[in-house]
Amino acid sequence: MPGQFDLTVAPHGAFxxxxxxxxxxxxxRRFTLQEASIVARAIDAVASASSPETQIYMSPIASDQDFDARVERDGLVVICPQCPDVRLTWPEATDLAQALHAAAG
Incomplete structure (x- = not known):
């Protein structure tokens, strides 16, 4: 994983x-393709300042781990209980949104 994140898409029997x-x-965190699209749009909205939200939260149906990100002036902070926070700058957050959009098709 060269950057802060890695995203892969794989077939799943049920989803x-x-x-x-x-x-x-x-x-x-495992997202259905529809969930990936929703999170991508939420990241895009806060990154472009078209949304005043201060948190992006989703509990993906196929994942044991929620996606919880705090919106800050310089980017997103992704929170995971008992794990270190991951800070994404706005360019990194935008890259994540683009990867999620691409995964969703």
């Missing part, structure tokens, strides 16, 4: 396909 998000030092 068709899942996008698996790996963030440095945190538990895996």
């Amino acid at each position: 068709g396909a899942l996008a698996t998000l790996r963030l440095a030092g945190q538990a895996l």
Whole structure:
């Protein structure tokens, strides 16, 4: 994983396909492709300042780990209980959104 995150898509028997998000030092998060698209749009909205939200939260159906990110002036802070927080600058957060969009098709 060269950057802060890695995203892969693999077939799944029940959900068709899942996008698996790996963030440095945190538990895996598995999104359906629709969930990946929703999180991507939420990141885009806060990154472009078109949304005043201060948190992005999703409990993916196929994952044991929620996606919980605090919106800060310089980017996102992704929180995972009993794991180190992962700080994404706005360019990194935008890269994550683009990867999630691509995964969702």
